[in-house]
Amino acid sequence: MMIKSVEHTLLHLQVRRLLLNEIVRGEFAAADMLPTETELCNRLKVSRSTLRQAVTSLEQEGYLRRRQGMGTIIDREVCNMTARFDLNSEFSILLGDLGYTPSVLFLKAKEEPAGSERARPLHLKPDDSLLSITKLWLADNRPAIWCTDSVPTALIRRSFPEDLLHKDIFSFLEGACQQVVSYQIASLSARLAGDLSQDLGIEPGEPIIASSAVGYNPRGSPVMYNFEVYAPGILTPTVLRAKI
Amino acid sequence: MMIKSVEHTLLHLQVRRLLLNEIVRGEFAAADMLPTETELCNRLKVSRSTLRQAVTSLEQEGYLRRRQGMGTIIDREVCNMTARFDLNSEFSILLGDLGYTPSVLFLKAKEEPAGSERARPLHLKPDDSLLSITKLWLADNRPAIWCTDSVPTALIRRSFPEDLLHKDIFSFLEGACQQVVSYQIASLSARLAGDLSQDLGIEPGEPIIASSAVGYNPRGSPVMYNFEVYAPGILTPTVLRAKI
DNA sequence: GAGTGGTCTAGACCACTTT
DNA sequence: AAGTGGTCTAGACCACTCT
Incomplete structure (x- = not known):
């Protein structure tokens, strides 16, 4: 060719x-x-x-x-499927595909122990440290996705450009950890907005979809833990369910 | 070989x-x-x-x-992933994989017009007729999945064994319509149990995951519409999110 | 019968990891 | 250097769908 x-x-x-x-x-x-x-x-x-x-x-x-x-x-x-949940994609691209102007709000970043829930899937001990980054993705300035990404501190290089914290997690992992996420295993659940209602601009009693996911690198080692929720109405996660 | x-x-x-x-x-x-x-x-x-x-x-x-x-x-x-939502699988197999004894409760079947919501994805007119079959899948006799499957009446053969209504929808489509579902496009949402709480044995205010899906045959023609909700705690839908 | 995609083979060479 | 999976080719034959 x-x-x-x-x-x-x-x-x-x-x-x-x-x-x-x-x-x-x-x-x-x-x-x-x-x-x-x-x-x-x-x-x-x-x-x-x-x-x-x-x-x-x-x-x-x-x-x-x-x-x-x-x-x-x-x-x-x-x-024409949009917001495909079964494919790994950056939120900015996802929202762009839907016709929105995407932007991101950096909420916080802090080191914290993994705890029992995240330690096991990440193959860590509960008191191993994670860097947790919380962001809010906006579509045309309306809250669309609230997410917290956690990366084992041990993976992070001593110094990295500050602005990586404000980008999507895949860029952070590549820039600050030299890691690539080749697939994620996500578990879906429903919950009430509760504490997140303020950030999402909805009622506390409104039901929302939440996804907890573990991301793996090409060698099959877990490199990130992710928790995200979707504001109703803006982005409806879709999945292509295929037969073998 | x-x-x-x-x-x-x-x-x-x-x-x-x-x-x-x-x-x-x-x-x-x-x-x-x-x-x-x-x-x-x-x-x-x-x-x-x-x-x-x-x-x-x-x-x-x-x-x-x-x-x-x-x-x-x-x-x-x-x-070891269970309840993979990104793969088409029968509920009986799904629940069996999770270690439960699966059973199914036939709730009702009735003909009804497609209505505007289901007509478009099925390439029908709103007053075209659908056969809607509602079932409740049990895991160890506890409600696990509530679902309504709708099939265009035009696809259904004049006579078919009655017991097909009590099996999974894929068997029904094969036996009564000579149709195979090769993939589904599913949209996920969260809602409150509401009316379904009785059947699911949970509180009306409890949030649950709902999936609306359209199933296509190998020729790409839509052959079914599906709405299903999952009882919390029994089955957590998981998705393998792969990079291209 | 002509044309389509589906299967299967044998073999060459490349890129990467390990020893 | 040896061994692994990755790419790419050329070619044969099959199964299916049209007209």
């Missing part, structure tokens, strides 16, 4: 990105179908396996649906 | 099932690692691509993690 030399990314990732771009740009909107595999192979100068690797990854996220003997269909239903 | 002739399933699916079985049976528990790819290829008499297709699918669901130069690690953290 021609781009190969310019930027050294995996071929199938280049193909993937190119296809996804054309899909969302509405390139194939006329028929809502992709060209045939052989045609794409010729056009992009890649082998069929490489092309299929890219298409498979898009299919697994639900954007495409392949039908033997017929062709590859673009699933506009899934392409 | 030897099994090939006996049952005519795809090779990579046979390999997948075989590996998953060995993983959950704790076959490789000693090291929590899979044998090397070449060894597995030799043992199972399949090409490397076929093996990798199987392993890739297990990796995408989080059960495995491959590390170049090192090997393939079994992720016990993910293997």
